[in-house]
Amino acid sequence: xxxxxxxxxxxxxxxxxxxxxxxxxxxxxxxxxxxxxxxxxxxxxxxxxxxxxxxxxxxxxxxxxxxxxxxxxxxxxxxxxxxxxxxxxxxxxxxxxxxxx
Numbered sequence: 001x002x003x004x005x006x007x008x009x010x011x012x013x014x015x016x017x018x019x020x021x022x023x024x025x026x027x028x029x030x031x032x033x034x035x036x037x038x039x040x041x042x043x044x045x046x047x048x049x050x051x052x053x054x055x056x057x058x059x060x061x062x063x064x065x066x067x068x069x070x071x072x073x074x075x076x077x078x079x080x081x082x083x084x085x086x087x088x089x090x091x092x093x094x095x096x097x098x099x100x101x
Contacts, residue, residue, distance in 0.1 A: 012044050026048075029043070044056060045058065056084075
């Protein structure tokens with residue numbers, strides 16, 4: 001049986017690879033099995049290119065309203081997007097449901 005930690009870690013790696021494929025330089029927050037160091041305590045990835053910065057929270061499982069509201073209320077400059085990437089388990093073409101603010 002696969003643990004939630006491993007499922008989440010795999011989703012983060014997949015999201016990082018997708019952003020790199022789109023031409024972004026990506027920093028992934030350091031996560032260990034017992035300690036999480038999320039960026040600003042909200043985001044798993046920061047993706048940067050010449051024109052944009054993307055702060056990304058990756059979810060492979062459940063999502064709480066608290067998390068969604070915390071991301072929405074986090075203030076950022078105009079060229080920075082806050083994104084919530086939810087992994088779609090059984091879809092091959094649209095692997096992600098993405099919400100942006």
